[in-house]
Amino acid sequence: MSDEITISELAKLMKVSVHQIRYFEEKGVLNPTYIAENQYRMYGVDEIYRLSHILLLRKMGLSVSMIKECLSNLTSDQITSLFQQALADTEAAITQLQQTKHLIGKLLHEKKHIPIEDQVTYYIDTREEIHLSLWFHMEAQKYLQARQLIQHKENIPNLFEADIHYAYDETDTVGIYIQKEGANDLVLPRGKYLSRHVYVQIEAELKEHINEFYAYAEHQGYPYHGPLIMVEKSYLSLFTPEKLHYELLLQMIE
Secondary structure: OOOOEHHHHHHHHHOOHHHHHHHHOOOOOOOOEEOOOOEEEEEEHHHHHHHHHHHHHOOOOOOHHHHHHHHHOOOHHHHHHHHHHHHHHHHHHHHHHHHHHHHHHHHHHHHHHHHOOOOEEEEEEEOOEEEEEEEEEEEOOOOOOHHHHHHHHHHHOOOOOOOOEEEEOOOOOEEEEEEOOOOOOOEEEEEEEEEEEEEEEHHHHHHHHHHHHHHHHHOOOEEEEEEEEEEEEEHHHHHHOOOOOEEEEEOOOO
C-alpha cells in the first residue's frame, strides 16, 4: 500500500472539496507528489502541510496569487507583516459586527417598547444623561429638506441608524443634533422626562402633535424646563410603512 493518499482522501482529511484542491493545482500553488499509473493524484505529508498553509492564508483573506507569492518568495518578516495586517483587518471587522449587533438590538428593543400606531400614550420615565453634538440650525417654521443635508454633508451621521434630535426653544430656530459621546453642544441631563411617540405621514402633522404635547403637560400641571426635544427615529419606520416615527420629550422639574 502506498504511503501517499489520493485526492479524495486528502479532501476528506482537510475538510475541503476535491474541486478546491484541483483549483489550487490549476493556480500552481499545490501539486501532487506524483501521478500514479492509474492517473490518480497522490499526496504526501509535505503536500498536507502545504495545503494547511494555503487554507490558513485563504482564511486570512489572501488571494491565490498572493498565497503563491507568500509561499514562494516572501521572507519571514514579510509574512509577519501580512499576519499583522490580517489581525488589524479582523479587529476592524469585529468592531463593525459589534456595531451592527448593537444597532439590531437597539431596533428590536425600541420596537418592543413603543406603543402601537395611533395609540396616544404619554409616559414619564427616568433617562440617563445624553450628550449631543450640533449638526446645524434651521428656521423653526420650516421642515427638513434634502438640500440642507447636502449643505451639511461634512458632519452627516448615518441617517439610516442615527437618532436625530431636534431642540425647540424660545427662538425662531431649531437646533438639529446627533448623539456623540463627550459632546457638550447640548446635554440632556439624567432625570425624568415626559414622553410621547407619534407617527406622521408628512412633517406638517408634527406641529399639531407638538401643540398637543405642550397642552397635555400644562393640563396635567407638569412643571418642565429646557427645550422640547423631538427625536426622529427613521429606522423604526420600517415597521410603519409610509409613516415616520418621532418621540417628543420634555424634561420634568423634580
